[in-house]
Amino acid sequence: MAPTQAEGKTLLIHEGRLLDPSQGLDAVGSLLFKDGRIEWWGQGEPPVKPNAVISVPGLVVCPGFIDLHCHLREPGFEDKETIATGTRAAARGGFTTVCSMANTRPTVDSRATVELVLHKARTEGSVRVLPVACVTQGQQGKQLAEFGELAEAGAVAYSDDGRPVADARLLRHALEYARALGRPVLEHCEDPALAAGGVMNESALAHRLGLKGMPAAAEEAAVARDIALAELTGAHVHIQHVSTAGAVELVRREQQSRRVGTVTAEATPHHLMLTEALVLGPKGGDITAALGPGAYDANAKVNPPLRAQADVEALRQALAEGVIQAIATDHAPHTLADKLCEFDQAASGISGLETAFGLVMGLVHASVLDLPTLVARLTSGPARIIERGLADQGLSGLGSLRVGAPADVTVFDPNAEWTVDPGQFASKGKNTPLAGWRLKGRVMATIVGGGIAYAAPGLAVQKAVEVAGA
Amino acid sequence: MDVDDFSVADYDLVFETADAMREVLGREIKKVPTLRGKSVVTVFFEPSTRTRVSFEMAAKALSADCTSIAAATSSVAKGESLLDTLRTIQSLGADLVVMRHSASGAPYLAARHLDMAIVNAGDGCHAHPTQALLDLYTIRRHLGRLAGLKAVLVGDILHSRVARSNLSAMTTLGLEVTLCGPPSLLPGSNGDAGWPACPVETDLDRALEGADVVMGLRLQLERQEQGLLPSIREYVRSYQITRERLARARPGALLMHPGPVNEGVELTPDVAHGVQSVIEEQVTNGVAIRMALLYLLLGRGQ
Numbered sequence: 105m106a107p108t109q110a111e112g113k114t115l116l117i118h119e120g121r122l123l124d125p126s127q128g129l130d131a132v133g134s135l136l137f138k139d140g141r142i143e144w145w146g147q148g149e150p151p152v153k154p155n156a157v158i159s160v161p162g163l164v165v166c167p168g169f170i171d172l173h174c175h176l177r178e179p180g181f182e183d184k185e186t187i188a189t190g191t192r193a194a195a196r197g198g199f200t201t202v203c204s205m206a207n208t209r210p211t212v213d214s215r216a217t218v219e220l221v222l223h224k225a226r227t228e229g230s231v232r233v234l235p236v237a238c239v240t241q242g243q244q245g246k247q248l249a250e251f252g253e254l255a256e257a258g259a260v261a262y263s264d265d266g267r268p269v270a271d272a273r274l275l276r277h278a279l280e281y282a283r284a285l286g287r288p289v290l291e292h293c294e295d296p297a298l299a300a301g302g303v304m305n306e307s308a309l310a311h312r313l314g315l316k317g318m319p320a321a322a323e324e325a326a327v328a329r330d331i332a333l334a335e336l337t338g339a340h341v342h343i344q345h346v347s348t349a350g351a352v353e354l355v356r357r358e359q360q361s362r363r364v365g366t367v368t369a370e371a372t373p374h375h376l377m378l379t380e381a382l383v384l385g386p387k388g389g390d391i392t393a394a395l396g397p398g399a400y401d402a403n404a405k406v407n408p409p410l411r412a413q414a415d416v417e418a419l420r421q422a423l424a425e426g427v428i429q430a431i432a433t434d435h436a437p438h439t440l441a442d443k444l445c446e447f448d449q450a451a452s453g454i455s456g457l458e459t460a461f462g463l464v465m466g467l468v469h470a471s472v473l474d475l476p477t478l479v480a481r482l483t484s485g486p487a488r489i490i491e492r493g494l495a496d497q498g499l500s501g502l503g504s505l506r507v508g509a510p511a512d513v514t515v516f517d518p519n520a521e522w523t524v525d526p527g528q529f530a531s532k533g534k535n536t537p538l539a540g541w542r543l544k545g546r547v548m549a550t551i552v553g554g555g556i557a558y559a560a561p562g563l564a565v566q567k568a569v570e571v572a573g574a
Numbered sequence: 575m576d577v578d579d580f581s582v583a584d585y586d587l588v589f590e591t592a593d594a595m596r597e598v599l600g601r602e603i604k605k606v607p608t609l610r611g612k613s614v615v616t617v618f619f620e621p622s623t624r625t626r627v628s629f630e631m632a633a634k635a636l637s638a639d640c641t642s643i644a645a646a647t648s649s650v651a652k653g654e655s656l657l658d659t660l661r662t663i664q665s666l667g668a669d670l671v672v673m674r675h676s677a678s679g680a681p682y683l684a685a686r687h688l689d690m691a692i693v694n695a696g697d698g699c700h701a702h703p704t705q706a707l708l709d710l711y712t713i714r715r716h717l718g719r720l721a722g723l724k725a726v727l728v729g730d731i732l733h734s735r736v737a738r739s740n741l742s743a744m745t746t747l748g749l750e751v752t753l754c755g756p757p758s759l760l761p762g763s764n765g766d767a768g769w770p771a772c773p774v775e776t777d778l779d780r781a782l783e784g785a786d787v788v789m790g791l792r793l794q795l796e797r798q799e800q801g802l803l804p805s806i807r808e809y810v811r812s813y814q815i816t817r818e819r820l821a822r823a824r825p826g827a828l829l830m831h832p833g834p835v836n837e838g839v840e841l842t843p844d845v846a847h848g849v850q851s852v853i854e855e856q857v858t859n860g861v862a863i864r865m866a867l868l869y870l871l872l873g874r875g876q
Contacts, residue, residue, distance in 0.1 A: 311761035312769040314678035314699030314738060391768040394579035397686060400679025444687075445655055446677035448698070 109140045109511065109554025116154035117551075120165035120515065125480035126487075126504035135165055137511035137554035145505060157566045158559075160515050163548055164475070167483040167503050168200025168231075168512030172290070172370055172490065173265070173344055173432035174457060176202070176233070179220060180209025185437040185532045187221065190457070191229040193435070193531035195558035197457040198482075198547035200512035201232040201502060202435075203490065206243065207266035213238035213249040218257035230557045231550070232512070234493065239264040239278045239289060245271055251281040260493025263290035265344060270296050272329060279339035286492030288340040288368070293326035293351065294318070294408070303448055305380045305409040309391050313383065313400070315447065318409055320348035327351045331358045334365030342489055343369040345434050347408040349418035356427045368489050370432040371419050373463040374454050374537075380410045382537045383447075402443045402450035403537040406436070423481060424473040430486040431478075433460045437533020455533030459524055461516065463538070465545025468518065475518065511554035515563075520546035575681050575694050576701035578742045585747060589711050591866035592859070598635060599862060608873045609638035615663050616672040616695070619645040619656070619680070624833060624857060625695050625704070629672045632864035636873070641668075656680060657687055664690050670872055673697075678735075691871050699733045705832050706739035708863040710747060712856050713787055716828055721748030726781045726823075728815060729791035729840055730759045731774075736832045737791055741770055754781035755791075756813060758802040778813055785823040789830040790815050790840040806839060815841045820850065828852050 109115065117135040122145060124130075136144040136154060144150055176190035185193075187204075194202045204221055206212035212221060218235045225233035237259035238249045243266070251262065262282055268291065269275045275289070282289045299322035304310050306317025327343055331354060334341040346352055346369045358367045381388035383405070385398025404410060422428045436453025443450050461482075468475050487494060487503025494502050501509025524541045526534035550558040559565060577585075598606055614633040618626050626642060633640035643663070656675070663671060670691040673681055678698030685692050696702040714720050725744055731737045731753045744751045751772045753760060762774050775781040782788060797803050820829060829841070829850045837843045846853060 308762065308768040308770075311732070312738075314697075314701070314733075314735060392771065395576060395682070397682065399682045402683075441655065444657060444683075446675070446683060447679045448677040 108552070109137060111139055113554070114138045114143065114152055114154045115551070115554055116150055116157045117165050117513065117515065118157050118159045120160035120163045122505060123164050123166040123476060123479050124505040125476045126167070126484035127506060129505060130476060135505065135513065137551070140511050140553040142505060142507050142509050142511050144507060158515070158549060159564060159566070160548070163515050163517050165513055165515050166479045167505055168514050168550065168552065169198045169461070169482040170201040170486040170503055171199045171433050171435070171457070172203045172430050172486045174202045174204060174435035175207070175437065175453070176204045177208060177437060178224060179217070183439050183532070184442070186228070187224040187233060188228040189530060189532050190435070190437070191225065191231045191233060193457040193529060195230040195550045195552070196530050196547065197459070198461045198514040198516060198550055199231060199457060200514065200550060200552045200557065201234060203234045203236050203260060205265045206236055206238045206263060211238050211243050212236070213241050213243070213254070215253050215257040218254060218259055222258050231552050234258070234260045234490065234497070236261045236263050236290060238262065239269055240274065243267045245269055245274065248274065248278055248281065251285055255285045255287060255496070258497065259287070260490040260497070261288050261290050261342070263292070263344070265290060265292045268292045268294050268296065268326065272333065275330070276333050276337060279333055279337040279341065283337055283339035288342040288489055290342045290344050291326070291330050292344050293323050293330060295322040295325045298322035298325065302409070303405060304383055305411045307380060307412060309380055309383065312391055320350055320411070320415070323348050323408055324350040324354060327354045331367055334367050335363050338364045340366040340368070343367065345370060345372045345375060345408055345432065346419065346428060347375045347411050347415060349415045352418045352422045352427060356422060359427060368430070369428045370430040370486070371423055371428045372432060372434045373456060373460045374406060374410065375408070376416065376419050376423065376431070377463050377466055378410050378537065379413050379416055382410060386537060386539065400447040401537060402445070402447055403454070403535055405447060405450050405452050406454050407452040420467060420472045423467070424477060429481065430489060431460070431464055431481045432486065433457050435531070437531050438535045440534065443535050453535065454537065455526070455529065455531050455535045457531060458529050459536060459538050459543065461547055462522065462543030462545045465518060465543070469544055511551060513551040514547060515549040516545065516547045518545050520544070522546050575685065575703070576742065577703040577706050577739055580743065580746060582746060585710065585743070588707055588863065588866050588870065589714060591870060592711055592862040595862040595865035595869070598865070604635055605637060606635070607637045608869060609633070609636040612638045612669045612872050613667055614638045614640045614670050614672065614868065615668040616640065616642045617645070617659070617663065618643070618674040618695070620674050620676040620696070622674055622696070625674065628857070628860045629695060629864050632861050632868055635861070636865055636868055638868065638872070656684065660684050660688055664688055670868065693867060693871070696735055698735065699738070700735050701739045702735040703739050704860070704864055704867065705736050706743040707867070708856055708860040709740055709789070709830060709832070710743050711863055712830070712852055712859050713828060715859070716852060717786060723786040724750045724752070724784055725787040725789065726752045726754055726785045727789045727791060728754045728778060728781070728813060730793050730797060731755045731791070732759045732761055733794065734791045740789065741772065745772070749787070752781045754778050756803065756809065759797070778819060779822060782819055782822040785827055787828050787830060788815060788820060788823055790835070792832065792834065793836060793840055795836065810839060814839065815845055817842065817845055817848070820845055826850070830856060833857065
């Protein structure tokens with residue numbers, strides 16, 4: 105994490121709309137950082153004279169976004185992404201903390217690999233990286249990873265994302281260990297047999313296109329199994345990238361029943377905002393019309409697949425209600441060659457860090473939820489899910505603007521419009537179905553540990569000399 | 575790519591051109607110089623004999639230079655990407671590529687990145703437009719009209735590109751289509767709407783009532799291993815087109831099949847070779863239809 109604040113230095117974020125759902129804060133004010141922590145917030149003059157000032161009139165200042173789910177690809181797939189490029193993309197997207205998935209090569213299933221990720225993040229990264237470690241060694245689904253040592257090394261959660269744990273008995277024991285360590289298991293819910301060979305949502309559209317579908321039931325069957333195991337073990341199961349109305353309903357019912365165990369869920373910006381119609385091309389299309397030249401767009405291939413409008417509606421409602429506590433990107437960068445091939449063979453995934461915020465701001469502009477709720481799902485919601493891991497890393501308070509919390513802040517303009525240009529991404533992954541889209545809502549600055557990880561062009565940072573002269 | 579953007583007038587144009595090509599094929603010297611100097615390359619990333627040979631004969635009858643590449647013998651086997659293979663063919667000077675590929679949508683990818691004309695000779699489960707054209711052409715020649723006819727497509731609808739392209743063509747041309755097959759091989763069993771916009775039926779006897787056209791589809795025998803069929807015997811019991819079943823259709827109804835036929839599975843041999851069968855003529859008409867397409871794409875300037 106490069107941009108840490110130098111000791112003794114102070115930075116003032118001057119006169120923005122301070123928005124912190126964790127303490128019900130929504131008021132115009134200023135925010136002072138010192139030694140990488142939040143020193144003060146309030147109206148009027150700060151208690152000490154700052155070394156630097158960023159003036160943010162008309163902008164929103166909120167806790168830094170936390171992404172529970174992203175693929176930084178390093179070690180092993182540096183042609184797709186590195187910790188350096190992925191965290192730069194995160195900073196541009198307003199994320200001050202990202203949880204890196206373990207499906208690298210080698211997988212993150214040992215102290216050595218956890219430490220490698222942390223070391224790379226410290227020396228080359230732009231934002232905080234919290235490693236998620238494997239559930240099973242090598243993600244082979246056979247032998248549990250060494251949960252205790254992985255937690256001690258810095259893993260905040262466990263996941264075999266990308267290769268779901270098929271063996272329910274093994275997952276049960278994984279949950280028992282995870283519970284003892286106060287950490288969640290993040291589950292990519294997919295019944296492997298039902299989903300086998302699928303490349304998009306199973307639907308009339310898949311049938312029309314002659315593509316093999318992954319039925320919603322493949323996700324729902326796995327969610328139901330995982331809920332049962334959460335109850336059996338009393339552990340915390342976190343459902344990754346929930347994508348179907350049925351899965352949402354299972355999670356909602358479980359949360360309402362208040363039984364033992366904890367079940368939380370995340371949704372991705374693309375599942376909240378896009379439908380399978382994008383497989384017909386970047387402009388979508390009508391199932392009854394002739395296919396356009398853009399049909400079979402591999403940039404719309406992602407797992408779980410983009411679903412139907414009814415699923416999108418159910419996800420949005422669950423996000424508003426809090427059944428889904430976190431928005432997570434599932435940032436999945438790929439090379440051009442990985443996508444520039446037959447739809448069946450193309451890699452699954454969307455490079456999402458840099459479009460996430462602009463995309464989900466659409467929910468606020470469409471009045472699906474209010475701005476504080478959206479910010480909560482990007483900050484306090486995800487922070488709560490990895491609470492114990494954060495505490496163990498000395499990061500308690502992350503996801504809030506409380507005094508004493510790490511000085512991680514995102515500044516954004518909710519109304520600024522911009523055009524998505526993958527060529528401008530900091531991520532190596534240019535794979536997005538959103539090229540050319542106009543998004544309304546733009547990250548203006550990302551501050552990590554009191555240091556500036558990203559500042560949009562045009563955002564003035566006044567240094568100490570100027571401040572003194574003013 | 576597919577026939578889904580064809581208008582009735584487009585079909586008429588292809589069929590009328592095919593009539594002229596049939597006349598050429600009936601001559602003693604079955605060759606005209608129309609496409610002399612044009613280069614046609616067939617690239618088959620999936621094995622096929624009849625479609626490839628049909629295109630090659632069509633190209634040669636129009637005096638085009640025709641080269642065939644089977645994916646197994648090309649650099650595809652060495653891991654070259656689809657686009658690289660096609661770019662090479664384009665650089666070699668091909669005017670038109672006929673491609674067959676096991677992945678649905680592969681020709682759309684190719685068309686997005688290449689300048690030469692591409693004819694889809696079948697992509698995955700998605701489309702087989704020249705087959706639909708020759709099927710409709712065959713029906714029109716025999717029954718004299720298309721609009722208002724009742725057609726039943728029988729078999730593995732779910733994995734059939736022939737069924738998809740025929741459904742599209744038949745719908746545009748005013749035929750009433752019923753899709754019939756085992757429940758595990760039909761689309762829409764999960765209650766989806768939007769496609770297919772026609773009746774879907776699991777009872778073959780009921781589907782055949784009053785049909786003017788009965789089209790069997792090839793059953794890939796490996797479907798049984800995939801758990802989609804209890805047994806071939808069970809398929810035969812419920813979905814084989816037999817003389818008795820065919821009697822439920824209109825007298826004089828046409829029996830069609832895109833081939834190759836698993837005789838004794840989709841059709842009984844007596845039906846396959848019976849008076850109502852136009853299977854062999856489908857093959858013959860395929861050459862005329864493909865000549866018509868090559869002529870329309872290459873022979874008239876732009």
